[in-house]
Structure formats: structure tokens, C-alpha cells
Amino acid sequence: MKAILAPRRIGTAPRVPRGLLRSVGTVAPVLPLFLLFFFQLGARDLVSSHEARAAQNAQRMLDTGEWGLPTLFDGQRDLQKPPGFYWLVAAAGWLADGHVSPWVARLPAATGALLAVLLVYAFLRHEGYTTGAFVAATALASANHFVAIGRTARIDVPLACTVAVSLTAFYRGTLGPRASRPLNRRASHADQSKVSDSCGTGLPACVPGNTGWKARATNAESRQSRPNRESEVDAEPLPRPELETGGRDARGPRSAPWFLLSALAAGAAVLLKGPVGLALIGCAAVAFLIVERYASPPHARPRLPFSAAVLGCAVAGGVAAPWFVWANHTTGGEFVRVFFWYHNVARFTGESDGLAAHPWWFYGPRFAMAFLPWTFALNFFTIWSFRSGAWREDRVFRFGVVWLVVMVAVLSAAQFKRADYLLPAFPGAALALGCAVERWISSRENPLSVKIAKWAFGLALAGGLAVWPVMWFSVEPAEAAKQEKRPFAAAVRAHAPAPQTVLLFRAESHLLAYHLGRPLHTLVEWGELKDTLSAPGPHVVVMPPEYVGDAEQITGRTLLPVAALADFTTVRPHRPLVCLRTAE
Template sequence: MRATMSPSLLLTVAITVLLAFAFLGTRSIWDPDEGRYTNVALNMLESGDWLHPMRNEHIGHWTKPPLTYWVVGASIGAFGYNPWAARLPVALAYLACVWAVWRIARRWLPGEENRAALIYATMFLPFGAAQMITTDFLLSAALSVAMMGWIESRYDDPQRSRRWVLLMWAAFGVAFMTKGPPALLPLLVVVACIRLLPAPRAASVFHWSGLLVFIAVAMPWYAIVVHRTPGLLDYFLGRELVARVATSDFGRHGEWYGWLEIYLPTLVLGSLPWTVSLWRWLRSLGASLRSWKSAQTRSEDSVGLILFLWVLIPLVVFCLARSRLPLYLLPLFTPLALIVARQIHRDDRGFPSMRWIGVWVLLLVGLRLASAFWSTHKDAAEWAEAIRARVPYPVTEVAFVEDMARYGVHLHLQARVDKLSLRPIKLDPFDGEYDTDLDTELADLDTDIVFICKQTHWDEIRRNIEARGRTVTVYGSPYQDRILFGVSLPNS
């Protein structure tokens, strides 16, 4: 046995805060995901319309509920147009997850809570995701708090148990406002555990008061926008729920083997440097599964069974669904961190030395700093700087013609962004590929717009614009094989 001292609470907090905020704003916004979320949030902030998520004035962006846009937009409104402000809500969600792990471990593994929190904080996937503007960390934080509320309700006296259940439903409501119906997956875990592990003292999870709290948090926005927007309910149910689960229309590794291709590396690499402890847990599962056939053993090892189901049930659903991305698994790293802490405690192998953890923390911080200097065509700040250097007037709008729209430019240039089709299109009011078409944009031409297209499309686009009686002016040399140009009326 190797006896090691548990890290102090102060040291655990210091390391966690360092990992949350170190170089948080050093890297600029990267498209497409970060650019898309910040763009919609900025459109809310600038228009004052916090109900309707919009890519621009032409088209809505209904793929996710608005909570992520609200908190990102509010943060930018408070702290300015910069990546630090845009990422602050995600960093705070990371801290909330660490706290939830600490709180649950204090209940289940008294004396091990600091270790459990440090395990989560230093896992590679949570650390990496803590600087990515997506819905996933806000969802993970809400679900971690929801499960914490349910776990606490199993142990407290009946009156306080009811309060924990209400917290659980409030957190599920926040999760639903972050990512919609997929946020309720852990409820399947709760139901399975209630059936396998009755807790006589616990308040009923499905009491009307809890459901009322959930409805009050999760439903008003949906009710308002569905009432105001014809066809939106069909879009939510058909496109965003059924199609994402049952089809590969979104091109997100929908092949039968896609779950293995995406989720196995995510679990192995994302759990570094604690993967070996997870492997030891997997090796012990066979014996645990056999022992859980007995109700008495399930009761004696309730923590182990809850953690197993907390990982297994959502993971099975994620594997069966035809839309698969690594960050979908982020909510599972809360139980995985608790599993690692419990496994280390049960193995009696001792906790790694703080010197070793310090080296890993420095490596993580170094990787984050290095990412700020990694050159990529997705860097919205470089696009903004290229536009400033070439265009001789203040730009209020950037229109990408038949090209990937760099929506992150909105934050760095404080200019609206459009994606234009060269040919006339019928706009999808919910989430079409294009924001509008070139004809529509030219009909309402603003002299402060800069257009961008690939060099390979330049001759065709120029001929189309000139055929419409407009004059084209090229600005500077090409940037990343793109032509930057302005459009004006003759003699204007």
C-alpha cells in the first residue's frame, strides 16, 4: 500500500481555477462551432430580441434552445467583444461540474472529495472542452447538479429530501433549455435506480411539485416561440429529435461502426491521465454484475450500481443514435471521475503525488497556450485582420458567397455575417444551408459590405454580379485562396 496525503481543499480549488481560466481568451474564436454560437448570441445582444435565435436578419437558428446564447450574449454585453467574455460561461460550467463531483464524493466517499474533484478537473476531455463555446459544458453542469440533487435526496430526511428533488427538476429544466429532450437521458438512470435500489426515506421523484418546477423553467420559451412561429414544432420534433436519433442526415458518423470510431477514442483519451483506473474498474465489472443479481448486494453496493447505470444507459443511447460527436459524452465524465476516485480508494494503491499531478497540469496549460498560436483557416481573428488590412472602409457586414461562413468574424470585427447562395433559393425559415442569395443581397446593397468567395468561383461570381448592372472592386491580394471584393452601382 502507498499512503499518500489527500490534496487540501485550497490546493484543489487553486488547480481547478487555474485550469478553468488560464489563457481563456488567448485563442481567438474558431469556426464553425464557436463562431456559430457567438454569432447567434451577438445577434440577440445587438437586436435586443432574446427570444428568437437568429443567424442574421434573414434566417433563424433553431437547432438548440437559447440558454447558451443567453449566457454568452450576456457575458459579452458585460465584459466586451472578446473571446474571454464569450468563453466565460463555459469556464464557469466547468467549475460547476468540479463542484458537483466534489459534493457527490463527499456523500459517497467521505475524505476523498478533493481527490475526486481533482480527477475531474484534470481529465483531458473536460479540460479541453472548458475552452470551447458549445452547449455541451452547460448541459454537463446542469445534469451534474441534477444528479447531485437526486443523490442527496436519497440520504436526507423527508423534508430536506423534497428540496433536493426540486433542485433536481430545476436543473433538468436548465438542461432542457440548453439542449432539449436529450437532456432528460439521466432520468432513465434515475428510474432504473429507483426500481433496483428503493430508498424508503427519499421523497418521490415524480411528485407534482417537482414536475411543476421543471415546467416553469423549461417550457415558457418553447410555448412562446412555437405559438409565434408556424411550423416550428414540426421542425423541433421531426428534424431536431427524430432525424438526429434515427438518421444519418447530419453526417455525424452515422455508420453502424460510428459509435466505436468516435466514442472509444473519446473515452480512452478523454479520461487521461486516469484511464488505467477506469480499465481496472472495467475488469472488475464482471464480478460486480454477478453480485448485483442479489437485492441485498445491490443495496450494499448501491454506489457502484448507480455509477454503472449512470454511464451505461446514456452511453447505450448515444451508441444507438445515428448522430455521434465526441462532446456528446462530456456529461458522462462526472460519473467517470467518481468511478476513478472510488476505484483508487478500493484498490488502496495510493493517490498520485502532487508533483506528478503538477507536471500534468503544466502540460495541459501549455497545450492550451500552444493552441492560441496554431495557424488554422478556422481562426476568425485572422480573417478579421485580413479584412481590415485590405478593405479601405469600416465594414458592417461580411458576405461569404458559395463558401463556408466564418461567423466568428462577428465577434472580432463587430460586423454581421451572411452566407450567400449564388443562385436564387427558397429560404428555409429554420436552419437552411444559406442565409440568403446574392440577388437578395444586391437588391438591398449596402456600401459597407465586403464580399468573399473562393478563387475558383471568382470568374463566375464576377460575371453574375456584372450582369446585374453592378461594379466589382477587388480589395488587395487573395487571402487563403479567397477574393475579397466590394460591389457598387455604376458611378456611385
């Protein structure tokens, strides 16, 4: 108490905890990359149907307090996706005074991208990688498609984040207490500094290897001096035999929290995008255990206790199943038909006529383009790892490769494909790249090759970063101009101010509906339009111009044009629309 009340000496400053400074200093190298996700995040308007639907669903939740079923401004239930992402957007909007702006709509995706990068970095740092952690986090944070979708109000990047949390927690859980022990480093600080100075990279020298990998000595002198430096070795004590047996003791209480976290994240993934999240996590986890059964010695194999598997499924189901059961009951079975059958089964089998099918090899070239500028590096170092045999000594590398390959294979089995669906595989690719790079550096005898790799890394990063100023100030504004709906919506509302209902006849524009605001009424059939316009009072309807003549003939009403979308855009709209008012 005296220490608390004692006056502080003049000229002294409060001390910052060393642990906090160390943590900030550790993450500092990758912090500038986060600008890729947040710089000018809300400078452009919403630009796609996905963004507009997310904004509508979240805004309606805030306006009505009905957070159960996602519902658009026109009152139609949006059953394409579970509500997890819309809940995140609505929560961000609640913090922003109840308004879902473009910045608010994109905030969950950008935050998910940031967390995924931090997770990859922290995971590899804990496993004993330093250079590899930096390379992996940098590659993930600057992969072009990961950045592009991370700046968009879409579900795929938050899904990638939850998948990454689930799989990394699963990895830690299967190793038990051994997972909390960093890699053994047999080299002394003096040896490490010599390697670092000889490489000339300015990066920490490392000798990774969770199963005994040792870097090659750079010269004969280092080989001779190594036995005499045992007193200088700054390595952690060798693990106790009982921790390496793989028996019950190796799966002590420390494993349970990791399995619980993995299951909770899997349930969150299902709430974000449905069963595909569970399929990606489950297939990758099972494949990893199968691979390790042959790649790891018996005493060091990761194991999943049966009780943990059962409880994990129960926890994941407990997180997601209640909402699915409630949603199907509330919609009278419509949710199963629309979401499970049409948007999952039909997309997987390609039975829907409205969805284009793609060949099985579609994701190969798509991933090569989406992971730029790191595709070449990933291929080079992965091939080197397999040819040199380094993969046998690196469980984390195998984990990343299994993560990437299994997810691409699972997604390739579906007939309907999109490049965005690949994003949950990106953290696995980053892990594999980081591990392979660090082992490659530790095996180099010629410092010149490391210097060349260092410059190649810098050039690839600079090339990847140079694209984004062009995107921010040229490509994104041009794309927003093509889909601009805000001025046209203001003109429509000038003739039908709220609370008057605006009729949308075959307009099919979620972005226009977002800017019009409630109340709205969407019509598709001619009979619906005739019945609505026959009611007394003025009516304002928005439709494509090619339907105007037929609308007047079928409804028997004279429709006067009052605004056209083409008059409020700087470029010709992809789908022209006109606003009409019924004659008095």
C-alpha cells in the same frame, strides 16, 4: 450595540470564522486545478463555428435587447439550439460592459467546468469520502477532453454541470433524511492515524461504507484492541429505525427541496440543449432506482414518491416548455422542423444526408481517449470493485457506474455521434473512480501497495498536467492561426465601413461574420446575388475565389478584388475567400 461601536484594540486583527477557514481548507487541494480552465482563456481568438455563433447570438442580444430567439449578425434565426447557453454568454457580456470577447464567450463553459468539479468534490465529501473526493475531483478536473471543451465556448460542459446537479440532487432526495447523514466511521481517531501512518500516503485514512463496510485490520493486535476502544470511537449515533424503514417518514420534508432542485436543473438542461438533456437525466435516474431495487436491502432502498415524480416533471416542463411553445409560435412552426426534426430526430436516426453516421461502439474508444489520463485507473478499480464484491456495499459507487453506463448507452443509440456529447457522463465516471479508490485503500493490508498507488496517481496527474503548457503555447496558437479572420475582416470593413452592408456569398464562415459585425447579408442563390448587385450604389461582396468568374457573367457587373484571406494569414486558409468591390 456597544460591541459594534467599541474601538478595536491596537494590534488585534478581525477573526476569520472557523467555518470559512475549514471550508477553504477542505477545497484547497483541488483549487490549483482550476487554472486549467481559466489560464489564458481569452489569449486566442474564437476558433470554431460554434464559438462564433455563440458570440454572435449573445452580442446581438445585448445590442438589440431581443433575448427571445437566437439570431446571427446577418439576421438569420439560429434554431440549432435553445437559447440557454447564449443567455449565459450574454449575461457575462453584460457584466463586461456589453462586449462579447473570446474570454467572455468561453466564461460560462469554464465556470460550468469549475462548478462540476466542486460539485463532485462536495458530494463525495458529504457522503463520507475524503481521499475519494480528492481523487474524483482531480480526475474530472484533469480529464483531457473535459478540460479542452471546458475552455471552449460550447454547450456540452454547462450541460454536464446541470446534469450533475440534477442527478446528485435526485440521489439525495431519494434517500430522504438519511442522505444528510455521513458515512458511519467505526474507527477511532487513533486507529485512523495509525492506518494513515502505515500507508504513508499523507492522505486521511478512511473506512467508507454507507451499508456497513469495515476495513480489514492490519494486524492481530488491532483486532484485539478494537473492542476495548469503544469509548474512543468517534462515530455518529446509529440512525433511528424509522429513518431506515423507507416509509413515509423517511421521505420527510428534507426530500422535497432536493427533488425541486433536481427538476429545476433538468429544466435548465433542456434550455441548454433540448430533450437530450432530459433523456440523459431521466434514463440514469430510472436505471439507478431499478438497480437499487436488487442491490439494496428493502429497508434501505432509494425511493421516488409518485407525487415527487409528477411534480418534478411539471417543474422541469414549467422551466423549459414556455420558451419552446413561444419559439414555435413565433417562427410559424419552423422551430419544430429545424430543431426537433432535423437537429434531434434526424441526428438520432441518421436520416440526414449531411450528417455522418457512426457505429454503435464509437463511444467506447472515444471515451477511453477522452478520459485520459484516468482511463486505466477507472478500469482497474472498477473491475476490482466488482471482483471483490465491494460494489455491493457502496451505493455511491453503483450510482456513478449507472450514471456512466446508462449515458454512454443512450448516446450510443443515436446514429450521429461526437466525442463532446460524452461529457455529461464524466462526473459519473469520476464518482465511481473516487469511491473505488477509497475502498481499495481501506482494504489494503500491505502499505507498499498503497505507496505504489500513490506514486502512480502522482505520475498520472503529472503526465496529464504536462500536456497543457504545450496546448496553451503551441497547439492552441497554431489552431487559431489556421482560422484567423480578424485582419481580413478589418480589411473588408476598410472598403465597406459600417453602416454599409457587407454581402457574404456562399462564404459559410461564422467567424468572419463575427469579426465583420453588423450589418451583414448572406446570399446563397445566384438569383439573389444578381438582384442585390443590380441595385444602385457600390457593393462589397465576399465569396470563394472559384465563384468570381461566374458571378461577373451572371450579374453583369465587374467585380474588382480588393483583399484576399490568404494575404492576412500566416498559414494557407482551409477555405480561401476574396473581397470584391463593384466597379463604378
